[in-house]
Amino acid sequence: MVRIEFLGPIQKASIELEASSLRDVADQLHHDKEVREWLETAAVAVNDTLVASLDTPLKDGDKVSLLPPVCGG
Amino acid sequence: MVELYDGPLDVPTILQRWYEEEAQSNYGAYIPFIGTVRAEDEIDGLSFDIYEPILASWFDAWQQRAKEAGALVKMAHSRGDVPLHHSSYIAAVFSPKRRVALETIDLFVEDFKASAPIWKYDLKNGERIYAKDRSTPISGSGLLKG
Numbered sequence: 001m002v003r004i005e006f007l008g009p010i011q012k013a014s015i016e017l018e019a020s021s022l023r024d025v026a027d028q029l030h031h032d033k034e035v036r037e038w039l040e041t042a043a044v045a046v047n048d049t050l051v052a053s054l055d056t057p058l059k060d061g062d063k064v065s066l067l068p069p070v071c072g073g
Numbered sequence: 074m075v076e077l078y079d080g081p082l083d084v085p086t087i088l089q090r091w092y093e094e095e096a097q098s099n100y101g102a103y104i105p106f107i108g109t110v111r112a113e114d115e116i117d118g119l120s121f122d123i124y125e126p127i128l129a130s131w132f133d134a135w136q137q138r139a140k141e142a143g144a145l146v147k148m149a150h151s152r153g154d155v156p157l158h159h160s161s162y163i164a165a166v167f168s169p170k171r172r173v174a175l176e177t178i179d180l181f182v183e184d185f186k187a188s189a190p191i192w193k194y195d196l197k198n199g200e201r202i203y204a205k206d207r208s209t210p211i212s213g214s215g216l217l218k219g
Contacts (some may be wrong), residue, residue, distance in 0.1 A: 008122045008192030009203035026217040039218045043211035048126040052213045066217070067124065069208035072150065072191030073108040073162040073182075 002058045004029070005065045010038055022046070023054040025064055035066075042066040075132045076149040077123060081159035091147050091165055100145070100167040102174040106182050108162035110155050117196045118156040119204075124190040131189055135181060144168035144177050148185075154196060188212065 002019045006012040012034055019025045022044065029035050044051055045065040046058065058064070076087070088105055095103065110119050132148060139146045144166050151161040164182055168174040188211055193204040 007124050007190065009194070009205075022217065026219050029217060030219055039215070041210045041214050042217065043214040044216045045127060048130065050127070050211070050213060052216065054216060065124070065127075067127070067190050067211055067214075068192065069205070069210045069214070070187075070189060070191055071193040071204050071208040072121070072123075072185055072189040073193075 001060060002062045002064055005063060006035065006038075007065055007067050008070075009068055010035070010042075010066060019058050019064075021054065021058055022051065022056045022064070025058070026054060038066060038068055042068050075125075075128055076147075077125070077152055078149065079152050081155045082149055082151055082161065082163055084160045084163065087149050087163055088165075095145065095167050098145075098167065099169070101169050102171040103165060103167050104171075104174040104178045105163060105165040106178055107160055109160050110157050112157050114195065115197060116157070117198075118154055118159075119161060120154045120194040120196055120201050121151055121161060122192040122194075123150065123152055127190045135184070139166065139168075139177055139181075142168070142173050142177060144173050146177065146181055150191065 001016040003014055003016050005014045017028050046056055047063050135146055147165045149163045155161040166174040166177045187209050194201045195204055
């Protein structure tokens, strides 16, 4: 299982999914009404490193974080 | 290391401590940027969420970049609520000569606004409202949109 974390204003508790790549995560999150609207603007990190490919492989115990638009300062 | 504080920053104390920490380091320039919460749009203050692991790696990368230019970066930020006219953010660059520090503080603060994993909320009438319109998608966002 892979743990999905929703950061900042997404306001949703973490969930666990079966996924072997980020593409699997994307497919499953598209069915989640609460999350779908954030997919357009969220950046994605795997184990706290930002990633740029849907082909990023995932293994048991990995953490995927969704980072919505930021505004520090 | 990024310094995170619950609530507003104690600006004079932080700036003085940073000054003293580097007083013997032979830097010729110390250029701080102090961000203060302004009264606008009838807000009572701002509030912040921070994702610390990615903030730490972002800052470490900047520290390395500054080091290559002979400079040093320091940063402090608030977590949670910060009332009007208080500071939520301080960044500073030390360098042997002014030009590197001036250029680095500009690049650092701009990249901070675009990339640091910090989320801002307006405090208004007892509510905490995400500052969506003032927020910037991190580079590479939208990967999961399909």
